[in-house]
Amino acid sequence: MTTTPMDGGQALIRALENEGVDLLFGLPGGAILPVYDPLIDSSIRHVLVRHEQGAGHMASGYAHATGRPGVLMVTSGPGATNAVTALCDAHLDSVPMVCITGQVPVGAIGTDAFQECDTTGITMSVTKHNFLVTEAQDIPRVVKEAFHIATTGRPGPVLVDIPKDIVDPGNPASAMEWSDDIEMDLPGYNPDTGVDKADIAAAADLIRSAERPVLYVGGGILKARAAEALRQLAELTGIHVVTTLMARGAFPDSHDLCLGMPGMHGNFTAVTAMQEADLLVALGARFDDRVTGRLDGFAPDARIVHVDIDSAELGKVRRADVAIRGDCRVAIEALVAELQADGLGDADRVAWRSRVSGWQERFPLVYEAWVPGQALKPQYVIERLRDLSPDDTIVASGVGQHQMWASQYWNFDHPYTWINSGGLGTMGYAIPAAIGAKAGMPDRMVWAIDGDGCFQMTAQELVTATVEGFPIKVALLNNSYLGMVRQWQEMFYDERYSEVFLSKDVPDYKMWAQSMGCEAMRVDDPDEIDAAITKANEIDDRPVVIDFRVMAEEKVYPMVPSGATNSDLVVPPLQADQPR
């Protein structure tokens, strides 16, 4: 085996190239500086962000859209701590990412050196795994292990902390011998993806006999690239599908069997079908509290089949009657084969189907009509955006009311077209995530649907978008409030509004966006909405921001109040008199 002498910095870049990395989101600084020199000669494109959190969310958006791991590189100390939110976000949403952080030289670790922080200590609980590399020779192996861990089993973020001396060509500690023969050493990591046949047979039996079954589909379906398998299962069995916030697009919204999003702001039919089901087949879903509502009142009559690649999810929240540890695609394909071979059973689901369609007729998603003099209806803005943009548009969202409306009113017919922060609920996610998605999928239209509170947290990345040439579009649903908190204060705190009003006039979003190189518009009148969206969709050489002035009083319905069971779903006032 031939080896090539090089320094640790060169080895790091070469190791990233070997992993197929084409894009790196980052921002240099003292400790990571030596790695930025060999980067000049690399095939990897670096995207220079304006804040390290942005780099993290860009990597996340890239990973969501492409299925490939997102990679970010930042310096030690504040560079690393700024990335922590994005790592935690990716950890909760199981997004494959690799984060390279600079560190002070090995000899300075533990001395409170300039820009030193305990990066591996700080990120231990927000990564799937992390490494502190202390020898230049170990860099290729650790990088390979990091990508392997990030992308296999239940995906997640992995951090590699690299002290400066082992990548600095001026330091003898950086000398190493590159070899193409890199062997991983992970004796405790076995991401088995096979499924147990007996479990599949038991699950099939429950499906055959269920009269009120629902397929409860989570983000794991997307991670497992299992959307097509899911469609086969649903169509073979005729069982309805609910797609959680993390799984929007995993099953087409326009499909007859799709009931849409369940949970706290799910639609009535999705929530109620789960609640009344006698069988929930949970596929890559984790019984999150935002889906279950009060746990002891959740789906009380349902037996549970639970498929997850992470065995720790099985039985964590709700006991499963059949627990299947394995990859969702493998499990679903096995289930389809089993049902095709031994039959679908003869359970009578006629009454159930008619109940479901009755709920769909009585409780569609609705909002009250716009009245002259009012600000825009945010739901209407999203509907127009949906109808005027291509079918395969990628939508990234921030966190709050606009996120829920986007999930509710967009029509997701393709997997990997919806990118949002589900687990951590990170405000400011939309703009950098949209940039990452656009960077990974340059031929697709990418809209960020954002709120004004979120926008102010990460808007500076629009500078990145302009300078680096990522023409994303931002629909800013601007109601001058932290809208979701305002909604809770209105509904549960006697309309006592505490610290939720931002400002009607400041900042001037149009001027701000223009100053960052974006095309910018402001829309106050419903009649101007279509023209603004059409104009935005025609621009492809720079980012676009549309400041839609929307109603602050508008609330997200339906809603399961915190602490209530899903049976106590609050429907919009328009539907309050409908028989359930």
Next chain:
Amino acid sequence: MNVAEPDYRYHTLVVTVENKSGVLARVAGLFARRGFNIESLAVAPTDDDRFSRLTIVVDLESAPLDQVVKQLDKLVNVVEIRELHPGSAVERELMIVTVEAEPDRRDELVEQLDRAGGKVLSVGADRMMLSLVGPPKRIDEFENLLRPFGIVELQRTGRVALAVLDEDA
């Protein structure tokens, strides 16, 4: 330390981990953030210097055993977890203790010590240092026995354990 009664509230996990820096912090951090309580913890290298072994006694009032094991197993550096049911494990613990021992009470103390199978490690003017190895319950009993003499300082290791040998194997 209030050591466990050998009931089903406490389970012993023997966890083989990679012998790398920070691994103990990963295990301890996991227990802390998931709200799992550790009753006792002993750590030492194994005969293979790539691995260390942790003997963790888990309080199952804080979390179901299944969750503790599965979450531990997700740690990349955890290589193997053996769960030892109470009754199927050989458990040992070491205690060293300094007790008040005026000359006129020494015979009595040494008699108790002999009966328990302990050793005298050191003798001072009015104190003695003793050690005892045994099942945790016997250590508890001996500790209670010593209390009337006056315990000056006491240190226990926490338990280590291995599975009972299978007679057929």
